[in-house]
Amino acid sequence: MNDQTPRRYQGSLLERAAARYDLMHEPRVIPALPQEAAAVQPQQRVQPQPEPAPLPVLDLAEAPRVEAPVPAPAAQPVHTPGARPRIAIDRDKLAEEGMLVPGAAVTALAEEFRLIKRQLLNTARAIHRSEPDKSRMILVCSAKPNDGKTFCAINLALSMAAEKDVEILLVDADFAKPDVLHRLGAPERLGLLDVLAGDIDSAEACVLDTDVPQLSVLPAGTRSNADTELLASARAHDVLDALAAANPNRIVIFDSPPALAASPASVLAGHVGQVMLVVRADRTSESDLRESVGLLDGCEQIQLVLNSVSFQPGGRRFGTYGAYYGEGEA
Numbered sequence: 001m002n003d004q005t006p007r008r009y010q011g012s013l014l015e016r017a018a019a020r021y022d023l024m025h026e027p028r029v030i031p032a033l034p035q036e037a038a039a040v041q042p043q044q045r046v047q048p049q050p051e052p053a054p055l056p057v058l059d060l061a062e063a064p065r066v067e068a069p070v071p072a073p074a075a076q077p078v079h080t081p082g083a084r085p086r087i088a089i090d091r092d093k094l095a096e097e098g099m100l101v102p103g104a105a106v107t108a109l110a111e112e113f114r115l116i117k118r119q120l121l122n123t124a125r126a127i128h129r130s131e132p133d134k135s136r137m138i139l140v141c142s143a144k145p146n147d148g149k150t151f152c153a154i155n156l157a158l159s160m161a162a163e164k165d166v167e168i169l170l171v172d173a174d175f176a177k178p179d180v181l182h183r184l185g186a187p188e189r190l191g192l193l194d195v196l197a198g199d200i201d202s203a204e205a206c207v208l209d210t211d212v213p214q215l216s217v218l219p220a221g222t223r224s225n226a227d228t229e230l231l232a233s234a235r236a237h238d239v240l241d242a243l244a245a246a247n248p249n250r251i252v253i254f255d256s257p258p259a260l261a262a263s264p265a266s267v268l269a270g271h272v273g274q275v276m277l278v279v280r281a282d283r284t285s286e287s288d289l290r291e292s293v294g295l296l297d298g299c300e301q302i303q304l305v306l307n308s309v310s311f312q313p314g315g316r317r318f319g320t321y322g323a324y325y326g327e328g329e330a
């Protein structure tokens with residue numbers, strides 16, 4: 001499908017996830033349904049269970065490659081005295097990987113993320129009164145590696161940064177496989193782990209501005225053998241809470257490690273207001289999904305996003321950017 005092809009509505013996430021995973025009776029993955037989404041997706045009621053609330057289906061199987069609107073700027077940090085370091089995001093690289101490109105024409109992918117961000121923002125608003133800072137923290141997680149967490153976290157951050165009156169901080173919290181800066185075309189820097197280790201006093205000192213308005217990034221930082229312990233420490237609690245407290249307009253998006261592969265995901269879930277749980281349509285089993293939901297139950301709002309990316313038998317993705325899956329990919 002290309003950009004011009006009308007997209008066929010294939011049912012809400014809940015309808016499809018229910019068919020695939022039988023999650024209709026799992027209250028923890030069923031938050032309140034925002035009206036906007038209800039208008040698009042007629043709601044199914046299962047009494048006496050709480051009303052299920054699907055996120056829109058993130059059917060990204062044929063996410064088109066888009067042309068970057070401007071030549072890619074050099075992805076080097078620019079140091080301005082007195083200001084935060086600023087990185088340039090490599091638009092060509094985003095386009096090559098089928099991601100949203102700031103300033104480019106609106107694509108089907110952009111529309112999908114608009115729906116998803118609207119739903120996340122609505123839920124954030126709903127829980128803001130009881131948990132003002134937590135409500136502005138979102139963890140992007142999945143059961144296993146390669147499900148599309150970083151893909152979704154970056155796209156969500158780019159999409160949310162276009163909102164009025166918000167500032168987005170994208171945190172690379174996948175300490176074992178930090179990928180955010182690389183995917184944005186920027187070199188690694190000091191980051192969250194250096195702060196948790198006490199080598200740097202405040203996370204704000206490691207935050208990088210980007211050349212996308214309202215979007216900044218906190219790198220993962222320097223790995224050690226004690227990453228998990230650092231994250232579970234009392235200092236981590238304060239550091240993570242301070243990320244949201246630093247700016248009332250800030251929304252913090254964490255790119256997480258897989259829930260089933262590492263314990264940091266479950267620790268992080270306890271700090272955030274919402275978890276966006278990416279489900280790989282062609283791969284995530286129901287038992288993996290249930291186990292992940294169990295591990296992430298420190299957060300009451302777990303929202304599923306169905307990532308239907310599909311692959312050719314040889315492991316290459318359908319579409320114009322299949323070559324991204326080079327040799328060595330399963």
Ligand SMILES: Nc1ncnc2c1ncn2[C@@H]1O[C@H](COP(=O)(O)OP(=O)(O)OP(=O)(O)O)[C@@H](O)[C@H]1O
Binds near residue numbers: 145179308
């Ligand atoms: N909907 C999609 N459309 C196009 N490409 C996708 C989509 N979802 C994932 N991909 C691609 O699949 C690969 C794996 O995605 P990604 O790195 O985001 O997964 P991950 O869950 O963060 O993996 P890890 O656990 O190893 O960090 C990447 O090359 C990404 O660009």
Ligand SMILES: [Mg+2]
Binds near residue numbers: 150151174177
């Ligand atoms: Mg990742």
